Amino acid sequence: MKVSVPGNYLSIRQNRMNGLKEFLNQEIRGNPDLGWTYKEFGKQVERPVIDFLLSENLLKSSDYIDQAANKNAIPDILDLQFKEPIFIDIKAGNVIQYATGNAVSNPNNDLSTSFRWKEETLLKFDGENCYFIEIKYHHRENEDLYVTEAKFDKFYKFVGKTPDGFISTRRRNIRTKGWNQQSQFNSAAEFEELLDSTISNSIKKDFLNNINDLNSHDALEIASKLNHKVRDYK
Numbered sequence: 001m002k003v004s005v006p007g008n009y010l011s012i013r014q015n016r017m018n019g020l021k022e023f024l025n026q027e028i029r030g031n032p033d034l035g036w037t038y039k040e041f042g043k044q045v046e047r048p049v050i051d052f053l054l055s056e057n058l059l060k061s062s063d064y065i066d067q068a069a070n071k072n073a074i075p076d077i078l079d080l081q082f083k084e085p086i087f088i089d090i091k092a093g094n095v096i097q098y099a100t101g102n103a104v105s106n107p108n109n110d111l112s113t114s115f116r117w118k119e120e121t122l123l124k125f126d127g128e129n130c131y132f133i134e135i136k137y138h139h140r141e142n143e144d145l146y147v148t149e150a151k152f153d154k155f156y157k158f159v160g161k162t163p164d165g166f167i168s169t170r171r172r173n174i175r176t177k178g179w180n181q182q183s184q185f186n187s188a189a190e191f192e193e194l195l196d197s198t199i200s201n202s203i204k205k206d207f208l209n210n211i212n213d214l215n216s217h218d219a220l221e222i223a224s225k226l227n228h229k230v231r232d233y234k
Contacts, residue, residue: 005082005129013131013152016056020150023052024135028145038139042092043068045135046076049090053077074112074121075130087121087130091158094139095148095179101140105180110173111159114202117174118195127188130155136179156185167191167198 027048028036036044046068053059063081067073068090079086093107111132112121121130132155139145160168160177161184168175177184185191214222 002081002083005084005086009086010131010152010154013058016058017150017152019056020049020052020133021147023055024048024147024150028147036139036145038094038098038137038145041094041135041137041139041145042090045092045137046090049133049135050077074116084126084129085124087125087155088133089131089155090133090135091176092135092137093176093179095136096138096140098139098141106160106178107134107136107176109158109176110170111155111176112174113172114167114169114174114195114199115172118192118199122188122192122195127156127192128154130188132158134158154188156188156191157183159185159191161185165194166201167194169198169202172199172202 024045034044050059050066050068054061059077059079060081063079065078065080066076067078068076075087075089077088077090079088089111091107091109091111093104093109095104096102097104131152134149134151134153135147136149136151137145137147158176160175160181162168168177211219
Protein backbone atom coordinates (compact mmCIF):
# COMPACT_ATOMS: atom_id res chain seq x y z
CA MET A 1 0.00 0.00 0.00
CA LYS A 2 1.36 3.39 -0.98
CA VAL A 3 2.04 5.96 1.72
CA SER A 4 1.65 9.74 1.67
CA VAL A 5 4.48 11.91 0.35
CA PRO A 6 6.98 12.16 3.23
CA GLY A 7 7.74 15.54 4.71
CA ASN A 8 11.42 15.20 3.83
CA TYR A 9 10.80 14.41 0.13
CA LEU A 10 12.26 17.76 -0.94
CA SER A 11 15.19 17.93 1.48
CA ILE A 12 16.42 14.43 0.61
CA ARG A 13 16.57 15.32 -3.09
CA GLN A 14 18.11 18.71 -2.50
CA ASN A 15 20.91 17.00 -0.55
CA ARG A 16 21.72 14.80 -3.57
CA MET A 17 22.03 17.55 -6.15
CA ASN A 18 25.80 17.92 -5.93
CA GLY A 19 25.94 14.23 -6.77
CA LEU A 20 23.74 14.87 -9.80
CA LYS A 21 26.09 17.63 -10.97
CA GLU A 22 29.08 15.27 -10.77
CA PHE A 23 27.14 12.44 -12.40
CA LEU A 24 26.20 14.63 -15.37
CA ASN A 25 29.74 15.90 -15.83
CA GLN A 26 31.00 12.31 -15.86
CA GLU A 27 28.37 11.47 -18.48
CA ILE A 28 29.45 14.43 -20.60
CA ARG A 29 33.17 13.62 -20.34
CA GLY A 30 32.59 9.92 -20.93
CA ASN A 31 30.39 10.31 -24.01
CA PRO A 32 31.96 13.01 -26.22
CA ASP A 33 30.50 11.44 -29.37
CA LEU A 34 27.04 12.65 -28.30
CA GLY A 35 28.14 16.16 -29.25
CA TRP A 36 26.90 17.97 -26.15
CA THR A 37 25.77 21.42 -27.23
CA TYR A 38 23.87 24.34 -25.70
CA LYS A 39 21.26 24.08 -28.47
CA GLU A 40 20.30 20.51 -27.56
CA PHE A 41 21.45 20.14 -23.97
CA GLY A 42 17.98 20.68 -22.50
CA LYS A 43 16.88 17.44 -24.21
CA GLN A 44 20.21 15.60 -24.00
CA VAL A 45 20.31 15.88 -20.22
CA GLU A 46 16.86 14.47 -19.49
CA ARG A 47 17.70 10.75 -19.67
CA PRO A 48 20.89 11.06 -17.59
CA VAL A 49 18.93 12.95 -14.91
CA ILE A 50 16.39 10.13 -14.76
CA ASP A 51 19.18 7.53 -14.63
CA PHE A 52 20.69 9.34 -11.66
CA LEU A 53 17.39 9.52 -9.78
CA LEU A 54 16.89 5.78 -10.34
CA SER A 55 20.44 4.92 -9.26
CA GLU A 56 19.98 6.92 -6.04
CA ASN A 57 16.58 5.30 -5.33
CA LEU A 58 14.91 8.70 -5.62
CA LEU A 59 12.65 7.13 -8.23
CA LYS A 60 11.39 3.54 -8.22
CA SER A 61 11.67 1.74 -11.54
CA SER A 62 8.17 0.28 -11.15
CA ASP A 63 6.54 3.52 -10.02
CA TYR A 64 7.44 6.31 -12.40
CA ILE A 65 6.63 7.41 -15.94
CA ASP A 66 9.21 8.95 -18.27
CA GLN A 67 7.49 11.50 -20.50
CA ALA A 68 10.65 13.35 -21.53
CA ALA A 69 10.63 12.07 -25.12
CA ASN A 70 7.21 13.64 -25.74
CA LYS A 71 7.73 17.38 -26.11
CA ASN A 72 3.98 18.01 -25.74
CA ALA A 73 3.72 16.17 -22.42
CA ILE A 74 4.46 17.73 -19.07
CA PRO A 75 6.06 17.01 -16.74
CA ASP A 76 9.12 15.06 -17.90
CA ILE A 77 8.76 12.69 -14.95
CA LEU A 78 5.74 11.40 -13.04
CA ASP A 79 6.84 10.02 -9.66
CA LEU A 80 4.10 7.59 -8.65
CA GLN A 81 5.63 5.86 -5.62
CA PHE A 82 3.34 7.64 -3.13
CA LYS A 83 -0.41 8.13 -2.76
CA GLU A 84 -0.23 11.51 -4.45
CA PRO A 85 1.36 11.83 -7.92
CA ILE A 86 4.44 14.04 -8.08
CA PHE A 87 5.26 16.33 -11.00
CA ILE A 88 8.98 16.71 -11.87
CA ASP A 89 10.08 18.74 -14.89
CA ILE A 90 13.69 19.25 -16.00
CA LYS A 91 14.93 22.69 -17.05
CA ALA A 92 18.39 23.65 -18.28
CA GLY A 93 20.04 27.01 -18.84
CA ASN A 94 23.43 28.19 -20.09
CA VAL A 95 25.02 30.55 -17.54
CA ILE A 96 26.85 32.44 -20.30
CA GLN A 97 26.16 33.58 -23.85
CA TYR A 98 27.52 30.96 -26.23
CA ALA A 99 29.15 33.41 -28.64
CA THR A 100 30.50 36.04 -26.26
CA GLY A 101 30.97 34.37 -22.88
CA ASN A 102 29.04 37.18 -21.19
CA ALA A 103 27.23 36.15 -18.01
CA VAL A 104 23.50 35.43 -18.27
CA SER A 105 21.29 36.64 -15.41
CA ASN A 106 18.07 34.79 -16.31
CA PRO A 107 17.66 31.39 -17.99
CA ASN A 108 14.55 32.75 -19.76
CA ASN A 109 12.86 29.36 -19.71
CA ASP A 110 9.21 28.90 -20.56
CA LEU A 111 7.48 26.98 -17.76
CA SER A 112 4.34 25.93 -19.68
CA THR A 113 1.39 28.26 -20.26
CA SER A 114 -0.71 30.01 -17.66
CA PHE A 115 -3.80 28.33 -19.13
CA ARG A 116 -2.25 24.88 -18.81
CA TRP A 117 -1.32 25.49 -15.17
CA LYS A 118 -4.87 26.62 -14.42
CA GLU A 119 -6.88 24.16 -16.50
CA GLU A 120 -4.73 21.04 -16.33
CA THR A 121 -1.64 20.86 -14.14
CA LEU A 122 -3.04 22.26 -10.88
CA LEU A 123 -6.17 20.15 -11.30
CA LYS A 124 -4.12 16.95 -11.65
CA PHE A 125 -1.47 17.72 -9.02
CA ASP A 126 -1.31 19.35 -5.63
CA GLY A 127 0.78 22.44 -6.34
CA GLU A 128 3.11 21.58 -3.47
CA ASN A 129 3.87 18.30 -5.25
CA CYS A 130 5.14 20.06 -8.39
CA TYR A 131 8.93 20.35 -8.70
CA PHE A 132 11.57 21.47 -11.17
CA ILE A 133 15.09 20.16 -11.54
CA GLU A 134 17.21 23.01 -12.85
CA ILE A 135 20.53 22.22 -14.51
CA LYS A 136 22.88 25.17 -14.94
CA TYR A 137 25.64 24.59 -17.46
CA HIS A 138 28.52 26.51 -19.02
CA HIS A 139 29.06 26.34 -22.76
CA ARG A 140 31.00 28.86 -24.80
CA GLU A 141 31.88 28.50 -28.45
CA ASN A 142 34.95 26.30 -29.00
CA GLU A 143 34.92 25.14 -25.36
CA ASP A 144 33.62 21.96 -23.73
CA LEU A 145 30.21 22.05 -22.07
CA TYR A 146 30.03 21.28 -18.35
CA VAL A 147 27.41 21.48 -15.59
CA THR A 148 27.93 24.11 -12.90
CA GLU A 149 24.96 23.40 -10.60
CA ALA A 150 21.94 21.14 -10.19
CA LYS A 151 18.96 22.30 -8.16
CA PHE A 152 15.74 20.60 -7.02
CA ASP A 153 12.93 22.75 -5.66
CA LYS A 154 9.24 23.58 -5.73
CA PHE A 155 8.17 24.83 -9.16
CA TYR A 156 7.11 28.23 -7.89
CA LYS A 157 10.61 28.94 -6.56
CA PHE A 158 11.71 29.37 -10.19
CA VAL A 159 8.81 31.57 -11.37
CA GLY A 160 9.23 35.28 -12.02
CA LYS A 161 6.94 38.15 -11.08
CA THR A 162 6.42 41.45 -12.88
CA PRO A 163 6.93 44.84 -11.18
CA ASP A 164 3.14 45.33 -11.15
CA GLY A 165 2.59 42.06 -9.30
CA PHE A 166 1.58 39.57 -12.00
CA ILE A 167 3.21 36.25 -12.81
CA SER A 168 5.90 36.79 -15.43
CA THR A 169 4.72 35.62 -18.84
CA ARG A 170 5.66 35.82 -22.50
CA ARG A 171 2.96 34.96 -25.00
CA ARG A 172 1.10 33.39 -22.05
CA ASN A 173 4.06 31.16 -21.15
CA ILE A 174 5.08 31.34 -17.49
CA ARG A 175 8.63 32.68 -17.28
CA THR A 176 11.54 32.21 -14.90
CA LYS A 177 12.88 34.68 -12.37
CA GLY A 178 16.48 35.89 -12.51
CA TRP A 179 19.03 33.47 -11.08
CA ASN A 180 20.20 35.96 -8.48
CA GLN A 181 16.70 37.06 -7.46
CA GLN A 182 15.05 35.89 -4.29
CA SER A 183 12.09 33.54 -4.76
CA GLN A 184 9.05 35.55 -5.81
CA PHE A 185 6.49 33.09 -4.40
CA ASN A 186 6.26 31.42 -1.01
CA SER A 187 3.65 28.78 -1.86
CA ALA A 188 1.76 27.13 -4.68
CA ALA A 189 -1.41 28.78 -3.36
CA GLU A 190 0.15 32.23 -3.78
CA PHE A 191 1.01 31.38 -7.39
CA GLU A 192 -2.44 29.97 -8.06
CA GLU A 193 -4.16 33.05 -6.64
CA LEU A 194 -2.43 35.19 -9.29
CA LEU A 195 -3.31 32.99 -12.26
CA ASP A 196 -6.70 34.53 -13.10
CA SER A 197 -5.49 38.13 -12.90
CA THR A 198 -2.34 37.26 -14.85
CA ILE A 199 -4.34 35.59 -17.62
CA SER A 200 -6.73 38.54 -17.78
CA ASN A 201 -3.86 41.02 -17.91
CA SER A 202 -2.15 39.02 -20.66
CA ILE A 203 -5.32 38.98 -22.78
CA LYS A 204 -5.77 42.72 -22.25
CA LYS A 205 -2.19 43.48 -23.30
CA ASP A 206 -2.46 41.30 -26.41
CA PHE A 207 -5.67 43.05 -27.39
CA LEU A 208 -4.43 46.60 -26.78
CA ASN A 209 -1.10 45.95 -28.47
CA ASN A 210 -2.84 44.72 -31.62
CA ILE A 211 -6.00 46.82 -31.66
CA ASN A 212 -4.89 48.84 -34.71
CA ASP A 213 -4.72 45.65 -36.78
CA LEU A 214 -8.44 44.93 -36.34
CA ASN A 215 -10.70 45.50 -39.33
CA SER A 216 -14.03 47.21 -38.81
CA HIS A 217 -16.07 44.00 -38.83
CA ASP A 218 -13.99 42.35 -36.10
CA ALA A 219 -13.76 45.56 -34.07
CA LEU A 220 -17.57 45.93 -34.06
CA GLU A 221 -18.02 42.29 -33.07
CA ILE A 222 -15.60 42.66 -30.17
CA ALA A 223 -17.21 45.94 -29.09
CA SER A 224 -20.61 44.26 -29.01
CA LYS A 225 -19.35 41.36 -26.88
CA LEU A 226 -17.51 43.74 -24.56
CA ASN A 227 -20.70 45.77 -24.05
CA HIS A 228 -22.50 42.60 -22.99
CA LYS A 229 -19.61 41.69 -20.70
CA VAL A 230 -19.62 45.13 -19.05
CA ARG A 231 -23.37 44.89 -18.45
CA ASP A 232 -22.80 41.53 -16.72
CA TYR A 233 -20.48 43.26 -14.24
CA LYS A 234 -23.03 45.95 -13.35
